[in-house]
Amino acid sequence: MKKLNNKGMTTVEVLICFVLVVIITVSIYATVSSFNEKKILEGYKEEIYNYKNLLTQDIQDDFIKIGLTHANYERTSEGEKVIHTVTCTLRDGSQRKLVVEQLLAASSYHIGGSYTTDDYFMIKYGTPDDMIDRDLPDLGHSGYNPIERKICDADDPERDANCRLIQDLSINNVLINITDNNVLSIYIGFYHPDFGTKYAINIVCPIDYMSGSSDSSSSWNY
Amino acid sequence: MKKINSSGFVLAETLVVTVFLMVIFSMIYASFLPLVGEYEKRENYDNVDGKYGVYWIKRMIEDSSYNIPDSKSNYIKDKGYLRFECSDIKEDEEKREFCINIVKNLQVASCDKNGDNCEIYITRYRLDNSDDDSRVWFKQAVRSNVKNYQEFCSGDGCKDAYINSCLDGAEDNEENRAKCTEKAEKKVFRSGFQDYVFNLPDYTYESLNYANYRVIACFHNKKDNNNYYSYATIEVSR
Numbered sequence: 001m002k003k004l005n006n007k008g009m010t011t012v013e014v015l016i017c018f019v020l021v022v023i024i025t026v027s028i029y030a031t032v033s034s035f036n037e038k039k040i041l042e043g044y045k046e047e048i049y050n051y052k053n054l055l056t057q058d059i060q061d062d063f064i065k066i067g068l069t070h071a072n073y074e075r076t077s078e079g080e081k082v083i084h085t086v087t088c089t090l091r092d093g094s095q096r097k098l099v100v101e102q103l104l105a106a107s108s109y110h111i112g113g114s115y116t117t118d119d120y121f122m123i124k125y126g127t128p129d130d131m132i133d134r135d136l137p138d139l140g141h142s143g144y145n146p147i148e149r150k151i152c153d154a155d156d157p158e159r160d161a162n163c164r165l166i167q168d169l170s171i172n173n174v175l176i177n178i179t180d181n182n183v184l185s186i187y188i189g190f191y192h193p194d195f196g197t198k199y200a201i202n203i204v205c206p207i208d209y210m211s212g213s214s215d216s217s218s219s220w221n222y
Numbered sequence: 223m224k225k226i227n228s229s230g231f232v233l234a235e236t237l238v239v240t241v242f243l244m245v246i247f248s249m250i251y252a253s254f255l256p257l258v259g260e261y262e263k264r265e266n267y268d269n270v271d272g273k274y275g276v277y278w279i280k281r282m283i284e285d286s287s288y289n290i291p292d293s294k295s296n297y298i299k300d301k302g303y304l305r306f307e308c309s310d311i312k313e314d315e316e317k318r319e320f321c322i323n324i325v326k327n328l329q330v331a332s333c334d335k336n337g338d339n340c341e342i343y344i345t346r347y348r349l350d351n352s353d354d355d356s357r358v359w360f361k362q363a364v365r366s367n368v369k370n371y372q373e374f375c376s377g378d379g380c381k382d383a384y385i386n387s388c389l390d391g392a393e394d395n396e397e398n399r400a401k402c403t404e405k406a407e408k409k410v411f412r413s414g415f416q417d418y419v420f421n422l423p424d425y426t427y428e429s430l431n432y433a434n435y436r437v438i439a440c441f442h443n444k445k446d447n448n449n450y451y452s453y454a455t456i457e458v459s460r
Contacts, residue, residue, distance in 0.1 A: 013233045020240050031251070038258075045265075053270045060274050173446050181316075181323040189446045197446035202271045204327045206278065206320060211285045220290065220435070220460045222298040 067091035272454030302363030308337025433457035
């Protein structure tokens, strides 16, 4: 009768194979899960881009298509809330208003943050009679304990009573400037724990710029 | 009866196959990884801020107050491009001041206090044409990427002339001279800008707006401790 090889693998061989399979699985898992995290961040980025692009487009469209003739900037505060208001007069006599409300609180995330009240951010744009709220997109939350001044796990049911949720995307820095040479510059910087301060609304526009369009005599032929 | 080999794989065979598979997977991963970096780089190409930025630069170039001086009239043909400089707005002082202010607020890269030397390039609408060697095309200029002192000067003495003009107004000491020498030796186009230009099409077909020129600008975003460059282009009708 034919002799069959039924010795199988030794324990050492099985162990080595098992270790190899584990190493490969772990490395693949780490790669795939890092891509999964990247996917979430890319979704966040897309939301920031949509938000800033739509707002920038609305404002710049008014400035370019109608023309900006005058701008006025005012910085006021209501309690701890800082309100930046830019009032623009356009060439057709109509007005546009941009309002940025910023209440920095309860986090070490924000430059100049305080620790006493809740964070609040809002951007409004429109005609003075019809201001439209542009809520910041919801890009995740973190737990923060303002008493102990440290990050905490807000999903933990047994968390400290002071640990509360704060929105990850915030308005970090507002710089509005109208230069003597009639250039309006609006910078609204955002902060997100994963992106830092990279994303911002950045609008630069000349005030009352009358372009002398070039006629055929001054056309180039280079 | 035919004897069947039913002994299976030995450990050595299994190891060889495993190592082989790992090498293949590593190679696939290594070739896939640069795509992610490439995508992240393109995030800063022609974004909304850049497009509105170059729009206002285009408006200044199309304005009748801006004209290319005679001394630079052959640059677009012979060098492939011309730098847009606020000092070339000669007749209208108010618009020159406005120009200086706007390039500063737009954070255009490399601008000096007079709004000159900025990384704003005026080129032909079309960027490359291998069939036409009667002129230098912008992509050719970017590809050859000469040193700063060779940008608009050829022959002996260009380097010294560049260093002297760089020192103009500053104290002529060893430190300043070393800085200017380093600047003179630097290439005209940064590598990020080269990547951006090569990423652009050649614009073979004529512009729908009959534009003959285009402007390409590089912005250095520095607010809020940021430090990154973004690039944008738009056509110019003159």
